[in-house]
Amino acid sequence: MTTHPEAAALLSRSHRLGSDPRNTNYAGGNASAKGTDVDPVTGREVELMWVKGSGGDLRTLTEAGLAVLRLDRLRALADACPGVEREDEMVAALDYCLHGKGGAAPSIDTAMHGLVDAPHVDHLHPDSGIALACAADGEKLTAECFGDRVVWVPWRRPGFRLGLDIAAVRAANPQAVGCVLGGHGITAWGDSSEECERNSLYIIRTAEEFLAGRGRAEPLGPVVEGYEALPEAERRQRAAALAPYVRALASRDKAQVGHFDDSDTVLDFLARAGHPRLAALGTSCPDHFLRTKIRPLVLDLPPAAPLHDAVARLTELHAAYREEYAAYYTRHALPDSPAMRGADPAIVLIPGVGMFSFGKDKQTARVAGEFYVNAIHVMRGAEAVSTYAPIEEAEKFRIEYWALEEAKLRRMPRPRPLATRVALVTGAGSGIGKAVAHRLVAEGACVVVADLDADGAAAVAEELGGPDKAVAVAVDVTDEDQIAAAFRAAVLAFGGVDLVVNNAGISISKPLLETSVRDWDLQHDIMARGSFLVSREAARVMIAQKLGGDIVYITSKNAVFAGPDNIAYAATKADQAHQVRLLAAELGEHGIRVNGVSPDGVVRGSGIFAGGWGAQRAAVYGVPEEKLGEFYAQRTILKREVLPEHVAGAVFALTGGDLTHTTGLHIPVDAGVAAAFLR
Structure with missing residues (x-):
């Protein structure tokens, strides 16, 4: 369906005004346009108004965010208002003025736009305009700044009566291009979208120049010694x-x-x-x-x-x-x-x-x-x-x-299960960690994507929606200074940390006699030492917050399954598994729950398998590397391949609110490996 020309012009004007923070704040203010269109029922032209709906933002406004109302019905409400003490009742009456389905829900300022006798109206909250509106002698200063081109309107709570006030000001001052609303903001109008925008910017910029030109030095007082900004x-x-x-x-x-x-x-x-x-x-x-x-x-x-x-x-x-x-x-x-x-x-x-x-x-x-x-x-x-x-x-x-x-x-919609929770996931640039990060954000959490690969972490954070949803930190989990820096970044980004997933890992599978000290140390440094360092830093933050928390270890079925050619990896996974039990016992008094997820055979999407271990294991079992996941699945009771998303689901199950009284638990996600059953 083609956008009406007046609505299209309104959207363009809104985007320009909303893109400059000097003009209005996020989701603040609204803009409107009036015009005619054909009523699909009668076939006759009808006067309409398009106005930003409740909750929208001018900078990103779309046609779906506009409320569309019949002007004849909206103007008729002026005679129906029962008085200032009951003006809130008029909000429900706006629903009877909608054209067709009406688009977005009308905001409280809709009456202002409809009652003012001008084809285009802007109501904005610029800092310069509010400074005049909140000055002790704002009315005098407004006259001094603008003469009779901009009129003062005393404070009145937003609503229908304020719309009537501004309409009366407009009618009584034909020379005026707008008004300053005491304690509130500005309203401007024009015969065209261009003129309205021009008048809005005239009020904003003239007020800025007035404040700068008339203003005294150091209006907030002198700098107090000792209160200067730290380096x-x-x-x-x-x-x-x-x-x-x-x-x-x-x-x-x-x-x-x-x-x-x-x-x-x-x-x-x-x-x-x-x-x-x-x-x-x-x-x-x-x-x-x-x-x-x-x-x-x-x-x-x-x-x-x-x-x-x-x-x-x-x-x-x-x-x-x-x-x-x-x-x-x-x-x-x-x-x-x-x-x-x-x-x-x-x-x-x-x-x-x-x-x-x-x-x-x-x-x-x-x-x-x-x-x-x-x-x-x-x-x-x-x-x-x-x-x-x-x-x-x-x-x-x-x-x-x-x-x-x-x-x-x-x-407002009901909050998602992990709303207000801040998670830090190690090894989140790929594989299981990436899947966990995606699931946590989908359930409402903010996520710190921590990974040795800075570019990979940044890419995942961008996928997750950018800095309001996720931030990336480069971290080597064997380095306690880097871990401390990662947690500092987390608390500065989101205020704290509530949920930590120890996922960073590596796998080197060799027989005992071929396992070097370096093989042993590397795997223990990353997984055993790394998990310890991350959990220690997490506990410091969580204890200070007094909000409880969750620490989840991604271990492995190899923590309990005794198989050949895997001494270093399996031993470090057993170390991680016992850390879960030890920390669950120690941190419970602070409301911090510590649990584990024990996957097996996660091939597709796995960073470990993609790093060469998959080819190595495939060679050991004599199957093509691309068939390794299917091979592992056939060894299980359920005959199902385990994917990163399944591990992420277990992490959510532990942290999403239903298992509030569970700590020290390991959840197997291995499609059923009898030899690894916990006992």
Whole structure:
């Protein structure tokens, strides 16, 4: 079906506006276009409006993300609004204005777009516009900046009444190209898509120039001695050391994924004298504090403070934060308010180090951090020309615990089994490890793809969806410094580690008299020593997080099966198998479960077999290498070939939530080898 020309122009404009973070934040704002089309029922022309639907993002908006409404019905709602106290009822009425199936669900701002008498409308959240909107004398500054071309609209919660307000402003000010919405953002309009975009950019860029030209030096205050940013290497070392403890605090009510930001904007803000006062005021734009919560938790120690002191102080501040948040809820909650959703911070600020942000997945955590960076820009801009004055706390509560927001949260799909869990898989660049990484991401986890082959790890991470789903680290599991670095990378990428799969391995199969000391040492270094080093580092992180965890060893049926010509490999697998039992007994008090998966004959997709072992074993058994998997299958009870995906399934079975009371277990994935039955 051909896209309507007005809808096509709207999509192009949305993509251009959304691609520049100066114009609007992720998923923030919306744009619309009006036009006519033929009603397929009557055959007559009908006026329609296309507008970005609820939850969409301007930069990536598609036609499927547009809501399509009948303008005659939408405008008729102006006479039906029962008043500001009942305006939320109008959201349900929008469904009766949809054209056909209507496309995406209409957002709360739909009325604004439909009621404003202009063919094209943009509503955006630029930092420069919000800085004026959140200045103590924003109305005066708006007039000074724009004259009568842009009109001030006092704060009103987004909804139908705000749409009526802006429509009235547009009607009363024919010379105006848009307005600044107090505490919120901007709206612009135009007779064509090009003119509307031009007017939006005029408001944004003019506000930027005004703030830069009128602004005073050091609007956030002078740099405080001792609060300057640590050197990069030291800063990131400190952040990695703090990350598990910070994640534990942010996950008291519900497990969260983390994101770390040590950009210049964040570090400069935290070095300035004004940051405690401004952070305590909280963010203002509804899009901001819905993701950042009403205010961040701010460590009030310099970066040179001992780590132990920083952790202890964060714990004290977290307890106070939770009490203050509960009091905030109690102050403003009404009998029909949704239950308190959780009292942990979404943003944690560490002077000299950076910002940790948290959410239900990596994207949500990253976006929360991006929104706080937006808020810093807003504070800086408002303080440059005035005083930062966000909307009142009661209004913030009305937004945060809005019935419509609660309804949106209830419509969200049920989390996948491994949502909020962060996994590190060794040997994940190929074979079993790659299959495990794919399964864990498919079940909702974030994954650190660890492999000796950096290029292979990077390719797998890209396959898995990139940095919001997976990151790659190059690591030699025999080197404890490299392992420590891999875990630092993991906690900086996702906030912590909850699930570790010891999969890295190698196989050299020889008779006893042909097995060299090097053969023995190499296999024991990679699998026995490597698993020990990885598990030790994992335990350090998991214990600090206080969220429990899973460690899974990929062992082998050779751990219990006594066969010829395999002394070094089988002995090291037996070592790994006993590590499972030992660590299950030791780490259980911390809620950390340790289990194993014992595969056999995994040929297809296996990095070990592809590295020459397959050809060697095929020669021993006198079968073509490409038939080796089938040969192994015929030796089993079930006569089925074992694939990497089957091993990955066992890993998920152990970690996906159903075996919550199981530890110290080995699951055979070998299609049935009687000689390897555990007993």
